[in-house]
Amino acid sequence: MPLPESGESLSSTSAGDVEAEVFSSRAAGTKSLKEMKDIAKRLRRHIITMIGKAGSGHPGGSLSAVEIVTALYFRVLRHKPQDPCWSDRDRFILSKGHAAPLLYATLAECGYFSVEELSTLRRLDSRLQGHTDCTVTPGVEMSAGALGQGLSFAIGVALAGRLNSQNYRVYVLLGDGECDEGQVWEAAMAAAHFKVDNLVAIVDNNGQQIDGWNREVMSLDPFNQKWQAFGWQVIEVDGHNLTQLTQALDQAKLTKGQPTVIIAHTIKGKGVSFMENNPDFHGKAPDAVQVDKALKELE
Amino acid sequence: MVQEVSVREVYGKTLVELGRENPDIVVLDADLSRSTMTQLFAREFPERFFDCGIAEQNMVGIAAGLAASGKIPFASSFAVFAPGRCFDQLRMSIAQPGRNVKLVATHGGITVGEDGTSHHSIEDLSLICSLPGFTVIVPADAIETAQAVRVAAASYGPFYLRLCRPKIPLVYNESYRFNLGKAVTMRQGNGATIIAIGLMVAAALEAAENLSREGIDCGVLNMPTLKPIDEAAIKKAAAETGAIVTVEEHLEHGGLGSKVAQVVARHHPVPMEILAIRDTYAKSGKPAELLRRYGLTAEDIEQAVRGVIKRK
Ligand SMILES: Cc1ncc(C[n+]2csc(CCOP(=O)(O)OP(=O)(O)O)c2C)c(N)n1
Numbered sequence: 001m002p003l004p005e006s007g008e009s010l011s012s013t014s015a016g017d018v019e020a021e022v023f024s025s026r027a028a029g030t031k032s033l034k035e036m037k038d039i040a041k042r043l044r045r046h047i048i049t050m051i052g053k054a055g056s057g058h059p060g061g062s063l064s065a066v067e068i069v070t071a072l073y074f075r076v077l078r079h080k081p082q083d084p085c086w087s088d089r090d091r092f093i094l095s096k097g098h099a100a101p102l103l104y105a106t107l108a109e110c111g112y113f114s115v116e117e118l119s120t121l122r123r124l125d126s127r128l129q130g131h132t133d134c135t136v137t138p139g140v141e142m143s144a145g146a147l148g149q150g151l152s153f154a155i156g157v158a159l160a161g162r163l164n165s166q167n168y169r170v171y172v173l174l175g176d177g178e179c180d181e182g183q184v185w186e187a188a189m190a191a192a193h194f195k196v197d198n199l200v201a202i203v204d205n206n207g208q209q210i211d212g213w214n215r216e217v218m219s220l221d222p223f224n225q226k227w228q229a230f231g232w233q234v235i236e237v238d239g240h241n242l243t244q245l246t247q248a249l250d251q252a253k254l255t256k257g258q259p260t261v262i263i264a265h266t267i268k269g270k271g272v273s274f275m276e277n278n279p280d281f282h283g284k285a286p287d288a289v290q291v292d293k294a295l296k297e298l299e
Numbered sequence: 300m301v302q303e304v305s306v307r308e309v310y311g312k313t314l315v316e317l318g319r320e321n322p323d324i325v326v327l328d329a330d331l332s333r334s335t336m337t338q339l340f341a342r343e344f345p346e347r348f349f350d351c352g353i354a355e356q357n358m359v360g361i362a363a364g365l366a367a368s369g370k371i372p373f374a375s376s377f378a379v380f381a382p383g384r385c386f387d388q389l390r391m392s393i394a395q396p397g398r399n400v401k402l403v404a405t406h407g408g409i410t411v412g413e414d415g416t417s418h419h420s421i422e423d424l425s426l427i428c429s430l431p432g433f434t435v436i437v438p439a440d441a442i443e444t445a446q447a448v449r450v451a452a453a454s455y456g457p458f459y460l461r462l463c464r465p466k467i468p469l470v471y472n473e474s475y476r477f478n479l480g481k482a483v484t485m486r487q488g489n490g491a492t493i494i495a496i497g498l499m500v501a502a503a504l505e506a507a508e509n510l511s512r513e514g515i516d517c518g519v520l521n522m523p524t525l526k527p528i529d530e531a532a533i534k535k536a537a538a539e540t541g542a543i544v545t546v547e548e549h550l551e552h553g554g555l556g557s558k559v560a561q562v563v564a565r566h567h568p569v570p571m572e573i574l575a576i577r578d579t580y581a582k583s584g585k586p587a588e589l590l591r592r593y594g595l596t597a598e599d600i601e602q603a604v605r606g607v608i609k610r611k
Pocket of ligand 1: 096147179204206268
């Protein structure tokens, strides 16, 4: 069920007081909309700085998912940065492991480790590996980078929660290009079959993969209908709109008996003019001049 | 005549026992539960059994997620499909993070028989042994299978157990205790050592018995834990008997022969013969016919022992 193409205000929805509900009745420690927007900007700055310093990495798909991950970590997830293995934590599983810089920046902003450590990205002996490695980084649930594996893993985590009568929820972030992988659809089928309603998949639908636009490389259309046909509740949102994202994540919580996928329409490279929709910046670091330029745009 | 017992059935029964003892045991299958015998567990514990359909990659990923959340998942399919169909998933979802998943593959080797090439698993040991952190076990009979399944459940980390399709002779009695990582001396001998795994252990014992009638005295080692392999036992066999023959129902590349040769080359070079399938695919046939065609009978072992002793 698509949400209106509104801006940050949700006044056009039937639930008139959604925004109030979304942004005022949260547990202590969660952030206001304004604070979240500031965090999102800081995350973008970290991403550019880290990748620039490392000299390699994936800015495009990190920048596109900034609001998705911000909404999750600063609004939705129950987690304890001081106790990353807390067994009742909500899980965030990054399946598109090349967006590791975004996850590292977020974990640092949450306090899993220091912001200073971000500058060690991709260095020998760093805890911040080029792609996520759950054996070294606090808060990283899964070693990813080989695309297509996160949704299956997330189902296992969700099933364990159900078997243990734990009420944690499982969120998994997929790339749209990643959905070319057959395993994603094996998992999509299984999640609906096992009725894992404590599972939410979010697709960073930036329309691009490495070789270009999805529709040219391998068309995913009709994407929404595919998920529906596999038995999922589908919600489409503007993936840069924190209000829409938060509302969709809340709606997913209320849905019983089936998993939910949030198709988040995003722009690859979002926030840096020369990276936006530019496949060159899928997996290329900005040089020093480009870093300066990007950081100016993100002031 | 020695009693022949199905290792698959024993696997299924052991799973049921484990399920009764430990609520964290969960079982996954990929539409082969009637053959892998996980159906026995499914019947008793339907809420802890997940049939993933014909989707081995997804099954392995779900198992990883269950393990990451404190469960002890046993996942089963045919050896040709898991690891064959899901190697990258085993690599990144299980081996690298060291997840506590037990992959138990049945229908290993060519004794699958008439189903032919698509169902003969001759690369699985090479694939799975190449993954850092995996413990790999190939039991020699039903008694060893039951114990190995229990040891896998009780030991943290990724395990691969390879079982075969046919019923096979018992080579142990009930007093046997499986010891993870240790070779088992099945027969003492001075002239040469036959090192075998799986159903080839029975053939090795038969060969050693036949050779003794010719006055050739050779020992037999069962190597149920293929990885990490018992280096000390191999060094000792090389030092004490001066010649080694390995025999396995697998390609010569990357299985028992390769592993033993590495140890022998590094620590105590002696003449070796490797009985395995040589860079080819087997065809349909009865298990016994296939073993004969691909040089894996007691007779073949006897000939290899005679040959290797000449090179001492
Ligand atoms: C199994 C696998 N095949 C290929 C790659 C190489 N690869 C890395 S990122 C990528 C494109 C991913 O596109 P998408 O999922 O849309 O991510 P995004 O555009 O959001 O960065 C590819 C092909 C990989 N990491 N894993």
